[in-house]
Amino acid sequence: MAIRCCCFRRLRVADLLTMSSNPIKPDELRRRLFDPAAGAYCAFEGWVRNENEGQTVLRLEYEAYEPLAVSEAQKIFAEAKEQFPCLQAYCVHRSGLLEIGDCAVWVGVSSPHRDEAFRACRFIIDQVKVRLPIWKKEHYVDGNSGWVNCERCAQAS
């Protein structure tokens, strides 16, 4: 038991957003949220899909301005914790070129009970999509490409 508690401390990297150019590995990330007081864990994974607005998508490209993405994410985590008493929260967002089926974004939350885990996770991913300086370029099967305008995300929030 003492060894496991030691691992909790060593692995914990919470209340943070990380931009990653490497594949997201949810099984490794969830371990960072372990907390002796947590009775619930909720995660969201955003995947690259093969279609958007009637166009066949081949792959996606993400560009981010990391210094402000990280600082704005810290504000989002603070807002989430104010509204929902969660213990740990963590987000990883991919940068660079992604293929269909790749995990583009991962959000994980641990909390004493399930309700705040669900709510905090939903709040964080919704805010991440509309507030962070991250841009998505779709590459289509017809050879064209285009930057995605997340205006509808903004309206939905």
Next chain:
Amino acid sequence: MKTITVRYFAMFREHAGIGVETLTLTADTAADVFAATRERHGSTEPKGHCKVAINDVMASWDSKVEDGDTVLLFPPVAGG
């Protein structure tokens, strides 16, 4: 006249054909800088969809710009 460094991202960078440039212009606010770059590069994106930061801090369009500032112009974001 003020010397302002402007950084462009994503669609704005592609329109401008450059990621960063230093402009000498008459500008009081971030909106003035945005207007000047629109004219310079022929961008048509409405300002209301976009965000702006000054010296790595999120700002608003009526935020004042000073000589030597770096203004970051963000087209509509789409994370996730």
